[in-house]
Amino acid sequence: MSPLSISEQRNQLRKQMRAKRLALTADEQAFAAQDIIPKSLELIERYSAQHIAFYLPFNGEISPLALMDRLIKQGKKIYLPVLHPFSANQLLFLQYQGEAQLERNRFGILQPKLDVRNVLPLNELEMIFVPLVACDTQGNRLGMGGGFYDRTLSQAKQLISVGLAHQCQQLEYLPLESWDESLSHIILGEQA
Structure with missing residues (x-):
C-alpha cells in the first residue's frame, strides 16, 4: 500500500x-469562545489595531461573536468576509452592520450583503482573525480547502493574521502545500 499524498x-x-x-x-x-477574549484583546492592544476583520462561526468553528461585540463597544471597526462575486475564491471585506444586514453565501455561511460602497480595501485592514480546521505549533493553518484565506494573506503581507481555534485543533505538525500562508499568531480556546 502506497503512502498517502499530501493532499490525501x-x-x-x-x-x-x-x-x-x-x-x-x-x-x-x-467556554472556549470566552477564553479567547482576553488573549485577543491583549494582541489587538499590542498592535493598536482599529480595522479588524473577523469571520462568522460555521460548522463548529470557535465563535468570535462576543469578542466582536466587545470591540464594537470600544469603537473598533469590524469587517467580515464576503465571497467576491466575479473572482473565484477571493474575499472582499465589508464593515459589519449587525445581523439584519447578513445573508447566506453559496456555502451556507452568513456574510454581509454586498454593497460596493462598504468594501474596505485590503491594504486598510490591520488585523484579521481567521477560522481554521487545524493548526500546528509553528503557526501553520489548515483551512476548509478553498484557499480563500491563503489568497487573502498572500495579497496583504502587512496584515497581522490571527488564527482562532479550539485547543483540540492544534497538532504538532501539519502537512503543507506551497501556497499555504502561515499565521502571525494562533489563539487557542480551552474547553474548561
Whole structure:
C-alpha cells in the first residue's frame, strides 16, 4: 500500500479535525469562545489595531461573536468576509452592520450583503482573525480547502493574521502545500 499524498493527508485531517470540533458540547464551545477574549484583546492592544476583520462561526468553528461585540463597544471597526462575486475564491471585506444586514453565501455561511460602497480595501485592514480546521505549533493553518484565506494573506503581507481555534485543533505538525500562508499568531480556546 502506497503512502498517502499530501493532499490525501490533508483531506483526512480535515475530516478528523472537523469531527473533533463538532463533538464539542455547547458548554465547551461557549467556554472556549470566552477564553479567547482576553488573549485577543491583549494582541489587538499590542498592535493598536482599529480595522479588524473577523469571520462568522460555521460548522463548529470557535465563535468570535462576543469578542466582536466587545470591540464594537470600544469603537473598533469590524469587517467580515464576503465571497467576491466575479473572482473565484477571493474575499472582499465589508464593515459589519449587525445581523439584519447578513445573508447566506453559496456555502451556507452568513456574510454581509454586498454593497460596493462598504468594501474596505485590503491594504486598510490591520488585523484579521481567521477560522481554521487545524493548526500546528509553528503557526501553520489548515483551512476548509478553498484557499480563500491563503489568497487573502498572500495579497496583504502587512496584515497581522490571527488564527482562532479550539485547543483540540492544534497538532504538532501539519502537512503543507506551497501556497499555504502561515499565521502571525494562533489563539487557542480551552474547553474548561
